[in-house]
Amino acid sequence: MRHEIHDLRARIDAARVYELARRTPLQLAPRLSEELGRRVFLKREDLQDVFSFKIRGAANRMAGVGEIATAQGVCAASAGNHAQGIAMSARHYGIDALIFMPITTPPIKVRAVEALGGQTRLVGDSYDDACQAALDHAKATGAIFIHPFDELDVIAGQGTVGKEIFEQASHTIDAIYVCTGGGGLVSGIGAYAKAVSPGTRIIAAEPRGAATLKTAMAAGQPVTLDHVDGFADGVAVRRIGSLTYDFCRDVVDGCVTVSNDEICAAVRDIFEATRTVVEPAGAVALAALRRDVVDGHAPQGDCVVTVSGANVNFDRIGHMVERAELGAGEEMLFSAVIPERRGAFRTFVEALGHRAVTEFSYRYNDPAEAHLLVGLKIKRGSERDAVMQALKEADVEATDLSGDRLAKRHLRHLVGGRGEGPVAEVIYRVEFPERPGALGQFLTALDARWNISLFHYRNHGAAEGHVLCGFQLPNNDRDALEDSLNAIGFPVWEETDNPAARLFL
Template sequence: MFLSKSSSNHVICGAEYLRAILKSPVYEIAKVTPLQKMEKLSLKLNNTILVKREDYQPVHSFKLRGAYAMIVGLNQEQKARGVITASAGNHAQGVAYSANKLGIKSLIIMPKATVDIKIDAVYSFGGEVFLYGNNFDEAKFKAIEMSKQHGYTFIPPFDHPAIIAGQATLAMELLQQDAHIDRVFVPVGGGGLIAGIIILLKQLIPQIKIIAVESEESACLKKAIEVGYPIHLNNVGLFADGVAVKCIGKETYRICKEYLLDDLITVDSDSICASMKDLFEDIRAIAEPSGALALAGMKKYIKKNNIIRERLVHILSGANMNFHSLRYISERCELGEKKEALLAAVIPEKYGSFLKFCQNLGNRSITEFSYRYLDTNRAYIFVGVHLTNGFKERNEIIDHMTNAGYKIIDFSDNEIAKLHIRYMIGGKPLKNFEERLFSFEFPEAPGALLKFLQVLSNNWNISLFHYRSHGTDYGRVLAAFQPSNSNCNLEKHLITLGYNFHEETNNPAFHFFLRNYR
């Protein structure tokens, strides 16, 4: 099945690709993955939403298809010498797994900063790992250098006819599973997958529209289309690391151009996070960011073009997720769905001001609340509010609070505020004073904060307050109180409140970062 690029002048025609795809041996190790309907999202978007589950592959990614297709086609001498590649992710695992199944030595060059989970995965699939360089480009340079020194065959991640033909087997399955598809949304990094899908679908059923989806932080195909040829981006974002490619492949770009890619759309990281949540809630799949990229593009495209009652497919391209990234993704998905407003305000530092501010917000679901005493006149507030009606509701809240006399600053679309400032609100107050610090478990229910303030704020001045919803039955809250002149028993009122609490006044982190000293 091996498609050679022996001559730089030879252009492989569509018929050659079709023959290679139909004869592909990838099913010796790859699976025919399900095409699954997303029931909840279909109802929500008024279209039939279908997902191609490439997370079901043995390496949890479509990359296995192309890697095996190329390696199995090597001659005996090449197989005896072994294969080498550069990758920090799914291609590395596809090469290691394929080579191991064929009894071939594989060496994977990975950047030094590659996380342990990906290194361990390559080892588990029988590959050897050599850490080199600070990024993919440096690792790739080293891999090509070593291939020449030791006679290894370099297995490129996307820009090779054999790789493209292997990825195209996914499109062949699509037609066998549902020949009435209207559009297919495909994630794009270097372009191997979308080139394979185009080369098959546009020759067999050209009326199926193919939409490329790129991350705004690595839109190399979009840039190539704008200038008319593959060109290197200066920088790429690494959140969706599976598509973090600086330059589209020459052959993959040629195919997209010659076989008329129908459209292209880009999405931001928050939209990707929101789509990861959709996949989990609908089909219980935990996709990696690049795996949810196509769904994010589909949702944006549907809204932008007012698409209804169509059969739409998106590719869940991979699920090699670093578990520790889920916390960040959970934080950002509400913003990606436009379901959270992040607002800031300055309020007077006097009894009842905090309570009055919250009363003006009403019985809305609060996702986050940071309050910190600054001096005798002012206190800072940073608040997250859950939205059920997107931009319209956000503007209504801002207008209402402004009319109530508050100067509101909207940080919902401020990347620095979302990524950093929200965690840095507070600090040491300008004035020295005594305060006691407590941690609480708040029930996740409307009115929980108002109840807290109504029970406590009339007797003690609250000098610090921080709350963030984590999607569980109870929210974690940190609050500090200044001593009251009435000498009321604070613990008695805390017990009356009915929320679990624990005193943290002597916590060293509080003393170091938040407490002033005489």
């Protein structure tokens, strides 16, 4: 395979990408470097005009298709990044391009392809469905099918990322972490690295739910996955390419898989370093480096991570933000059971100490005990046991749900319901300044004369925090309750007759 690696290196040197692709910066990330204890460089492929490295492979392949493609056109299958690369390259070379995309493709990506001059056809629910439709079209019409990763010219185009890394680096690179789906990028970067710097480790980074290369390496051949987690859709493929697998066997030194929460944490890291929101696939490589550092497997020298793309849908950003702190080990989510009696709420809050609360959900249901769902800011990993011990000492039964997918994905949005019972209930919304300890101040200042029947708070990163709070009034002493709330000094609004509250709370 050594001959093929040097042949691919020659193809990379000769690749025609710069009529359409940019030379992207290799950017030192100082804060990340300090935190991870080694110099960390970001290869900023998110700065391409189509916001992804895919323009390189598409441009190189399209440069060589010649008059046949001019007459018959080209076709491709993609859920986004490859599609935009093909569309942009086809427009540049005056070639018709038809892109087959799954019906599930977000409209923003479909519009982006069409804005670049590509025709789109939505077929099936997955990339595989769209790919088969594209292959059928190519067979029926003579159009040239351009694979997103399993072609030499495409791999060579992606490999120019590796060439630039070694041209731009001022010191020896110990490792390059590469996001990996079909394997085109890691094959190209790896082949170039092994040709010019054999000591540089090439680490393939994959989502845990779409580990095509790791699965293939374990089996000794490409394997079609039964199920693929589409969260990092840019690398969510069911099977690694046959050609790319052959290269990866020789050029990849290790595979690291990461969770979706770890990917979200890496998205946040990249934002803090660059002020750019990348797509989940664009952060997989950094998440893998973080995982290797935690596990003690990362080299001590300079490390490069590929920031492969930034084609993220706006409506996904909120989800990534919500999961980032859990992924970084800086938030824990737990349930707690406390007795349903006056003062128990305050005792529980005091057990939390001065730690910042990120979420607090409770709804009265049982006359004997209350069930709480709580999010808490902690120091990275080290504080979790201390929190659980403090709750145990306060006789609070608690369960750590930080790793529970059901709790993270659904339960935290569903805690609620109607507070049935003979005692009158009123609901208030309270606004307070979002500073450390402010929520605890509010909770401990509440007069214990009234039983709290509902409580919901979530930190949204704004200057003000908002709490929805329900109180039982056995003596209908609403005026006394409002006097007590107003004495705390935070703005208060009654929401008892709010239509949404009446329907659901």
